[in-house]
Amino acid sequence: MITFFEASLDAVSVHHVGNQSQNEMYSLSDNPLELQDEIIPNLLKQYFLTPFEKTNEVYHLMHNSGDLNLNEIYSFATKIFEDESTFHETSQLIARHLYSVSNHPKIKAGEIYVALFRQVQIEGELLDAIGVFKSENKETYLKVYPDKGGFSVDYEEDGININKLDKGCLIFNTGKEDGYKVAVIDKAGSQEAAVYWKDDFLQLKIRNDNFNQTTNVLGVYKNFVTQKLDEEFEMDKADKIDLLNRSMKYFKEKDTFDMDEFTGEVIGNPQAIESFKSYKEQYESEFDMPIADSFEISANAVKKQSRVYKSVLKLDKNFHIYIHGNKELIEKGFDDEKAMNYYKVYFKEEQ
Structure with missing residues (x-):
């Protein structure tokens, strides 16, 4: 069971990843987001963490060769856990790695968020965690506001619904020798494109508990x-x-x-x-x-x-x-x- 009522969001970096097979590129930000007030961090925590409250399966990172260091996400997570000053630089490497496996024609382009959390609880332990999330589906929102003694309606395209996380994982700073504890979300639109998140990008194996x-x-x-x-x-x-x-x-x-x-x-x-x-x-x-x-x-x-x-x-x-x-x-x-x-x-x- 995962809970986050004590959790804090310490850092988050955002990049854009396209689909190689569609000749789309990736775009990396120069700096992490500036989290200056409480509203945005709280909205991001709701967007990133709420879906994990209903997950029970725990995975770990693996590599078919048996050498965990060959798993890119394992190496990146270890680098951040051991030296947090490398967070943004490593988030760029994570985005590049996601781009390298985004070659199925049905994979959608989208933003990738890499986040560093404190005090996320899993199975009774409060732990630091690295989150990697991807938003693929955008929505149009109506905005109603007072205007000239009445109301006016406007809209905003390509918005993100914070109640609909497309893909995500939480890598907890525990069990390093076994590939860390990992929780995952994947609301794939097609079975063909589904394997790239769990199998190609993360390389996960479910814990046999x-x-x-x-x-x-x-x-x-x-x-x-x-x-x-x-x-x-x-x-x-x-x-x-x-x-x-x-x-x-x-x-x-x-x-x-x-x-x-x-x-x-x-x-x-x-x-x-x-x-x-x-x-x-x-x-x-x-x-x-x-x-x-x-x-x-x-x-x-x-x-x-x-x-x-x-x-x-x-x-x-x-x-x-x-x-x-x-x-x-x-x-x-x-x-x-x-x-x-x-x-x-x-x-x-x-x-």
């Missing part, structure tokens, strides 16, 4: 039920929804995940259990993300995943059936006379 372990198991299990089970077992959608509901019930009621307990209580069928474990191993190998057989369940991860766990049967365009409890109270059949499928639902009273 309880939040991520919980997220991974629920995600792998959901994909297994919705995509894999049909290949080996005959199941209708109501049965699949029941399996998903049982898994969510397990995670909401337990404090600790145990693989054997989970598969026994939720899946039950020995063949399906072996199939799930094999499916999980394929995921671990493909994404280089091992899943422990036992870990503490993250309530935040369960809450987040519950939003994408669907418990709805959609029947043509006429009916939706929400299945929350006992699947034995719903029966599926086929009416020969109407040549249509049907569901029979048992209940005691209407509400």
Whole structure:
């Protein structure tokens, strides 16, 4: 969890970065912004930091070679943390690095902000942090003001909505040997252009903690039920929804995940259990993300995943059936006379 009620913004530099593939250039400022009053710093803190209040995932910087010093952002962050007098000069290097990876045709030009914060809290620690942010989408704003006994309306184009941060990261001055703690925001407009911020510019790897372990198991299990089970077992959608509901019930009621307990209580069928474990191993190998057989369940991860766990049967365009409890109270059949499928639902009273 990230909070910033004690945070201060000590310095910020702004540059402009275009898209190489569109023959756009970059423009570097000569000096950092002058923060002379409290209004602009407070607005910038709201713009930069508010989106991170809802992030739970923690990443770290990495490099495929295993040598962290080859990660440009790691080197730049270390330089600033060790000698803050290099802040503006290093912010220019960060802007140049962003330009060097901005070569997909769908990447938008925009301003890059490099900021230095004090007293930002993550996981209970108050730490200095370096923020790197990019604004890509501009908006038009109307301004209404008193004029000659009434009101007049004017407008301003290419303004920035401080409630809509496009991209950002916070690099916290802790865990240097592991690539620092990093939180990230990326509201990419297209999947093709999305990878450049996390993968090419920052080179991030998610930290394999309880939040991520919980997220991974629920995600792998959901994909297994919705995509894999049909290949080996005959199941209708109501049965699949029941399996998903049982898994969510397990995670909401337990404090600790145990693989054997989970598969026994939720899946039950020995063949399906072996199939799930094999499916999980394929995921671990493909994404280089091992899943422990036992870990503490993250309530935040369960809450987040519950939003994408669907418990709805959609029947043509006429009916939706929400299945929350006992699947034995719903029966599926086929009416020969109407040549249509049907569901029979048992209940005691209407509400």
